[in-house]
Each structure stands twice: as C-alpha cells, then as structure tokens.
Amino acid sequence: MKAATVSQLKKELSFRSPGELLELCLRLSKFKKENKELLTYLLFESLDEEEYIQNIKTEIDLEFNAINTKNFFFIKKSVRKILRNIKKYSRYSLKKETEAELLLYFCSKLKDFKPSIKRNTTLLNLYQRQLVAVKKIISALHEDLQYDYELEVEELEGI
Structure with missing residues (x-):
C-alpha cells in the first residue's frame, strides 16, 4: 500500500x-x-473495503514471487514478513471479515508454494497456527459468512 x-x-x-x-x-x-x-x-x-483487500492480495502475490527459494531460512524469513504485513493491514481495517479473507488468502498461497512447506516443520506449524486463528475469527462472524469461510478452511486443511 x-x-x-x-x-x-x-x-x-x-x-x-x-x-x-x-x-x-x-x-x-x-x-x-x-x-x-x-x-x-x-x-x-x-x-471501499473490497478494493483495499484486492490491493493487499496483489501485494501478497508480489511478495510471494520475490521470495528467495534457495533455502528454507530465507523462505521462513520472507513468509514471516508477509504475515506481519497482513496483520498490520488487518489492524488498520478493524474488520474481522477483512482479516479472515487476508489470512485465508495467505494460507492458500503458502499451501501452493513451491518448494512445499511439508518439508519444513516451522513453516507447516506457522500454516496450521494461521488456520486456527482464521477459525477463531470466523466463529465471531455472521452465520452466512461463517459457512462460506469454513468451506475454504476445510479445503485448506487437506494439506
């Protein structure tokens, strides 16, 4: 931003x-x-919260593309930085829907990341902690939104 x-x-x-x-x-x-x-x-x-979310998703895409994949040390460091930025942008918004959507997007990008995060315990634990955080956020939302987001979470849990 x-x-x-x-x-x-x-x-x-x-x-x-x-x-x-x-x-x-x-x-x-x-x-x-x-x-x-x-x-x-x-x-x-x-x-315009939707445009704000789209801008952050674009930034997340750019940051994931810029990650140095030569070893897991650099990957972990970059992933933590991306997550820090997401948390910061979520604090600005103060809307739980925005935070849930950004964390779900982060998790989907991390799940599809190459090399696979399955090969690194730290990244896998970070991924699982974010899924737990998303579930907690989702539980405070409206029922219709809960259902939609829970479908995404179930898809992401099948790592």
Whole structure:
C-alpha cells in the first residue's frame, strides 16, 4: 500500500468535521511508524473495503514471487514478513471479515508454494497456527459468512 503525500492528507483532512478529526487522531496515536499508512487507509481506502483487500492480495502475490527459494531460512524469513504485513493491514481495517479473507488468502498461497512447506516443520506449524486463528475469527462472524469461510478452511486443511 502506497501512502498518500502530506499535501493530499492535509487536503482530505480539511473536508472532515472536528469530531471526525478527533476520532482519527486518537486512533492514529496508537500507532508509531505506520501513522501515514493508517491515515491513508482511514481517509481514502476505508470507503471501499473490497478494493483495499484486492490491493493487499496483489501485494501478497508480489511478495510471494520475490521470495528467495534457495533455502528454507530465507523462505521462513520472507513468509514471516508477509504475515506481519497482513496483520498490520488487518489492524488498520478493524474488520474481522477483512482479516479472515487476508489470512485465508495467505494460507492458500503458502499451501501452493513451491518448494512445499511439508518439508519444513516451522513453516507447516506457522500454516496450521494461521488456520486456527482464521477459525477463531470466523466463529465471531455472521452465520452466512461463517459457512462460506469454513468451506475454504476445510479445503485448506487437506494439506
């Protein structure tokens, strides 16, 4: 996700009410280096959550393609970085549906990754922990969404 320039942020903030500004600032104060990215999400991307998810999925694809597959040390390091970014973007959104969808996408990419994660215990454990986390998130969602996401989880569990 590319952060907006300071002038773009300033321009967008000028259109907000004082109450909205206060709420944005309080939420912004909870973060440190990601302030600009969070503000970009709140001002520009929160209105279209589907596009936000698609942008992150595209970024995940690029990061998976850039992984050095020469040995599992580099693979583990890169996969952890991707997961860290997903968690960060999920925190910006605060929507459980977004977090579930991103983690499911991450798990599907990891499952299809070559060389296979079955050959490395650490990666396999990381994959299984993410599936458990997704199940926990899904349990808090609406029943219709639960059913759809649970079908995806069952498909991913057959590793």
